[in-house]
Amino acid sequence: MMPPPADSLAFQTVLEHWLEETATAEEEAQLWQWVSESAECAREFAAATRFQGMLAEVIKARDVEEEARRVLALAPREREPTRALPRPAPQAQPHPFRLVALAAALALLGVVTVLLWPTPPAASITEHRAAPAPASTAAPGPPSPVPPAPALELAGPPNPKPSPMSLVEQLDGFFIGPLSMEAMPLGQAMALLRQLLEEKANESTLPLTALHVTVPAGAMGRRVTFHTQTPLPFLKAVRAIAALAGCDVQAQEQTIALILHPSVFPLAVEKKKITDLLAGRLTRDGTPLREDRLRLQALLSDAASLGIVPAQDGTALVSSGQWAALLQLTDSRDYLNSLPLPTFAVYRLPAHLAPSAEAGMLTPEQADDFLNQMNGLGRTPDEIISPRADAQDPSEPLVLIPDGDDFRIALNTTDTPENPTMNLPMNAVGPEVKDPYAIGGSDKITNSLNGAGAGTLSLGNAFVLPDLSLPNTIQVIVPVQTNSPPP
Amino acid sequence: MSAPSHDQFLPLFLPVQSDLRAFIGAAVRDPAARDDIFQEVAVVLWKKFEAYDPSRPFGAWARGIAIRKILEDRRLREKSPTACTAEQLEALAAGFAADEAEAPWQDREKALNRCLDQLPSRSARLLRERYHQNHSIDQIAENEGMSLDAIYQSLSRLRRQLRECVQRRLGLAID
Numbered sequence: 001m002m003p004p005p006a007d008s009l010a011f012q013t014v015l016e017h018w019l020e021e022t023a024t025a026e027e028e029a030q031l032w033q034w035v036s037e038s039a040e041c042a043r044e045f046a047a048a049t050r051f052q053g054m055l056a057e058v059i060k061a062r063d064v065e066e067e068a069r070r071v072l073a074l075a076p077r078e079r080e081p082t083r084a085l086p087r088p089a090p091q092a093q094p095h096p097f098r099l100v101a102l103a104a105a106l107a108l109l110g111v112v113t114v115l116l117w118p119t120p121p122a123a124s125i126t127e128h129r130a131a132p133a134p135a136s137t138a139a140p141g142p143p144s145p146v147p148p149a150p151a152l153e154l155a156g157p158p159n160p161k162p163s164p165m166s167l168v169e170q171l172d173g174f175f176i177g178p179l180s181m182e183a184m185p186l187g188q189a190m191a192l193l194r195q196l197l198e199e200k201a202n203e204s205t206l207p208l209t210a211l212h213v214t215v216p217a218g219a220m221g222r223r224v225t226f227h228t229q230t231p232l233p234f235l236k237a238v239r240a241i242a243a244l245a246g247c248d249v250q251a252q253e254q255t256i257a258l259i260l261h262p263s264v265f266p267l268a269v270e271k272k273k274i275t276d277l278l279a280g281r282l283t284r285d286g287t288p289l290r291e292d293r294l295r296l297q298a299l300l301s302d303a304a305s306l307g308i309v310p311a312q313d314g315t316a317l318v319s320s321g322q323w324a325a326l327l328q329l330t331d332s333r334d335y336l337n338s339l340p341l342p343t344f345a346v347y348r349l350p351a352h353l354a355p356s357a358e359a360g361m362l363t364p365e366q367a368d369d370f371l372n373q374m375n376g377l378g379r380t381p382d383e384i385i386s387p388r389a390d391a392q393d394p395s396e397p398l399v400l401i402p403d404g405d406d407f408r409i410a411l412n413t414t415d416t417p418e419n420p421t422m423n424l425p426m427n428a429v430g431p432e433v434k435d436p437y438a439i440g441g442s443d444k445i446t447n448s449l450n451g452a453g454a455g456t457l458s459l460g461n462a463f464v465l466p467d468l469s470l471p472n473t474i475q476v477i478v479p480v481q482t483n484s485p486p487p
Numbered sequence: 488m489s490a491p492s493h494d495q496f497l498p499l500f501l502p503v504q505s506d507l508r509a510f511i512g513a514a515v516r517d518p519a520a521r522d523d524i525f526q527e528v529a530v531v532l533w534k535k536f537e538a539y540d541p542s543r544p545f546g547a548w549a550r551g552i553a554i555r556k557i558l559e560d561r562r563l564r565e566k567s568p569t570a571c572t573a574e575q576l577e578a579l580a581a582g583f584a585a586d587e588a589e590a591p592w593q594d595r596e597k598a599l600n601r602c603l604d605q606l607p608s609r610s611a612r613l614l615r616e617r618y619h620q621n622h623s624i625d626q627i628a629e630n631e632g633m634s635l636d637a638i639y640q641s642l643s644r645l646r647r648q649l650r651e652c653v654q655r656r657l658g659l660a661i662d
Binding site: 019044 | 497530586618650
């Protein structure tokens with residue numbers, strides 16, 4: 001059958017359905033067939049999709065600008081009390097005081113800062129996240145067979161005492177999700193960070209209502225592109241994004257102030273050696289990070305997420321903002337490296353001794369019973385593993401994912417040559433996690449490890465999975481203790 | 488042909504990145520997968536930049552790499568039974584090239600902003616709900632107290648009117 005003209009009702013109807021994501025599988029197949037058979041249809045399809053993409057981008061950008069204008073318009077109200085003060089008669093005002101007043105007024109006008117609290121409605125922010133994405137109408141995924149994992153017992157008291165640390169110090173260790181922002185105005189980027197923080201934070205432990213983030217008006221509209229799967233604490237994320245927008249950050253007590261950096265924006269680039277960022281840094285066992293394969297890979301991955309790709313000699317053209325952002329990502333990994341992390345015991349057992357596990361997981365009580373049983377049998381763990389949180393080792397069966405001030409555990413199902421046997425069997429006990437740092441990527445098979453950061457860890461859920469290295473064998477992975485950070 | 492140096496990359500990449508995103512979006516419906524592919528394509532473009540022939544349009548070269556990445560994407564092959572073929576993607580790329588040749592993205596963007604300035608507030612709100620807040624047609628219909636069909640028709644009409652407005656402002660023929 002000949003494809004219809006591009007302006008025909010048949011083609012336009014299918015195209016409209018496709019644009020509105022209401023096309024059936026048959027319509028979608030029909031559309032692609034017409035596109036491949038008719039240059040005219042291909043052209044119309046391209047024009048419509050290009051236009052739709054542009055429309056979405058432009059509308060978002062306009063909304064952000066409007067929001068920024070709205071917020072800016074509110075700022076002067078805070079200075080009203082000073083205007084209400086009686087003004088001295090001009091002749092009575094000393095000359096130097098007038099100069100100071102004039103300078104102050106100019107400073108206020110020139111450096112209008114905006115309080116980003118309260119944040120804009122969630123709906124206006126969350127769509128900028130790369131994931132979780134709205135389900136595709138064409139290909140809805142099957143529901144996971146794995147139920148949500150029960151939380152581990154908390155090691156700390158139920159009502160924690162107020163932290164002696166200031167709020168911004170706490171926020172320098174409070175991890176928010178991976179970030180994805182494409183040409184996002186700085187003001188909106190800060191609002192997005194705030195939204196992510198609020199989603200994870202508990203007001204009883206983090207008094208977020210007291211937090212003030214200020215952004216200079218002159219930088220509100222600067223656009224930032226930043227995609228990273230690396231977990232970042234809130235304050236480090238603020239510093240990274242501010243740097244990309246050509247701003248410095250001053251953080252004190254409950255206030256984070258972005259300050260315009262006195263340089264031309266967009267920022268100029270210069271040649272730098274990426275691995276210089278690892279100079280002087282050590283792993284837990286004292287190895288220089290420059291010699292640590294996993295951290296080197298992580299550094300390159302972080303650099304790539306910022307659009308930095310080194311040449312053969314390890315140098316790359318980097319702007320000061322990119323460099324500062326990469327420094328924050330590196331510091332974040334070092335911070336993870338310094339935390340007390342859990343250790344896991346691995347027992348390899350004949351399949352008939354497998355403990356009864358629902359969806360491949362043992363509850364904390366079952367895990368406890370299992371360990372008692374192993375002790376009774378005089379069994380010692382076949383292996384003790386300590387997953388790293390600062391860089392993922394593809395050969396480790398577990399990964400630790402920082403989340404707020406906790407960690408989550410996920411089975412490592414990364415498809416790598418070093419770990420070829422860990423893929424298919426994982427699917428038997430849980431959904432595949434291609435990138436455990438991806439938002440929502442591992443929610444269904446994770447545990448909470450509250451207390452890991454406090455230095456203790458209660459026994460909690462355990463994983464039970466097939467061991468492909470031996471036939472009819474399973475492995476049980478149980479958290480047993482928390483590693484102390486290096487002195 | 489002399490190989491381009493990497494300091495020429497950004498000036499070429501930045502103007503086409505929105506267009507590239509639209510191209511990937513035309514073939515991949517899952518927004519998360521789109522973002523993944525876009526990032527992968529950007530990395531490949533950077534890594535292979537020395538192989539780029541500056542006498543060819545950068546956008547066309549980028550779309551060629553995007554086609555390969557889209558086809559490589561395991562999720563697309565596994566989850567979408569109607570995933571497009573290489574031939575279909577090539578046809579789409581040709582369509583993009585033809586549309587791009589008519590007017591650059593940046594010119595259209597400026598024109599679109601002007602057209603949006605003229606929209607009644609209710610129409611602007613509909614577009615915001617759909618494209619900024621990513622509401623479904625169902626949600627918008629509920630918010631606006633209108634039928635699904637009415638919202639569907641309104642959005643369709645708005646898109647058409649805006650496209651025509653952009654075409655008029657750029658002095659292009661209206662289809």
